[in-house]
Amino acid sequence: MATQAAFLGSTLLSPKLDSSLRRSNRLKTRAQVDPSDKSVEIMRKFSEQYARKSGTYFCVDKGVTSVVIKGLADHKDSLGAPLCPCRHYDDKAAEVGQGFWNCPCVPMRERKECHCMLFLTPDNDFAGQEQTITLDEIKEATSKL
Amino acid sequence: MTSCATTPSTLPFSPLRRVSPFHPTRFLNSPFPRPSISRRGFSCHVAVSSDISSSVTSEEEAEAAAKIGKKVRVTVPLKVYHVMKIPDLDLCGLEGAIKQYVAIWKGKRITANLPFKVEFLIPVEGQDKPVKVLAHLREDEFEYVD
Numbered sequence: 001m002a003t004q005a006a007f008l009g010s011t012l013l014s015p016k017l018d019s020s021l022r023r024s025n026r027l028k029t030r031a032q033v034d035p036s037d038k039s040v041e042i043m044r045k046f047s048e049q050y051a052r053k054s055g056t057y058f059c060v061d062k063g064v065t066s067v068v069i070k071g072l073a074d075h076k077d078s079l080g081a082p083l084c085p086c087r088h089y090d091d092k093a094a095e096v097g098q099g100f101w102n103c104p105c106v107p108m109r110e111r112k113e114c115h116c117m118l119f120l121t122p123d124n125d126f127a128g129q130e131q132t133i134t135l136d137e138i139k140e141a142t143s144k145l
Numbered sequence: 146m147t148s149c150a151t152t153p154s155t156l157p158f159s160p161l162r163r164v165s166p167f168h169p170t171r172f173l174n175s176p177f178p179r180p181s182i183s184r185r186g187f188s189c190h191v192a193v194s195s196d197i198s199s200s201v202t203s204e205e206e207a208e209a210a211a212k213i214g215k216k217v218r219v220t221v222p223l224k225v226y227h228v229m230k231i232p233d234l235d236l237c238g239l240e241g242a243i244k245q246y247v248a249i250w251k252g253k254r255i256t257a258n259l260p261f262k263v264e265f266l267i268p269v270e271g272q273d274k275p276v277k278v279l280a281h282l283r284e285d286e287f288e289y290v291d
Contacts, residue, residue: 091254106259
């Protein structure tokens, strides 16, 4: 069921009315929580191993690689599977169940097409020379976000 | 309600009246047309959960089911790398049959951009049986074969 909460708030009513309105209108929103270190480490190892296996390389800008790995770890934590972090989904649970976008996604497995720019074929302009990335590199690149 | 003026006044905007400039009642004495009472505020839209039309109509399901089993031929150069026995395989010109439409799963819409799962039987040298290859295709990458 599609639910969207829209509320009108005012900061200029009298204190008494204001606070009661605020109490009733307050909507708890879940803040973006960082993925667990364990998941990041698992996805880091997976990325290195899959890059080796598929003969692909990480982006020259390791920040890109880091953000994608973190996104994969986040989905792994929240959904149970590393759903591609670079796409929008209507029903994430269904997507996980069906599996098309579970990393490595079908376009990557079959055609070596990774639009996240996590795994790049050697002929790609943005492909670097490396198939490795350290946890420190990931932490450093994503700490600025 | 904000506290009202201490001294009554007939002037519309007496400086002595301590009424919030944003309070709607300031317009009550105004000679100008009263605007619709709207509080100065903000609107915030938060998606609490999303399940926006991910259910599929029976029409769409029937349409998808009708395509299964149809024979197709690939019309674009298409390299796949997931076949163990044939490392670098170009599917262009090969014929196969649609096995599955993956964009519908258990009555739900999936955002797969290669929704047609096609099965090819490719003969390989040194082997009696042809190799079974499953590949995902887009609608514009193949044509139906009669």
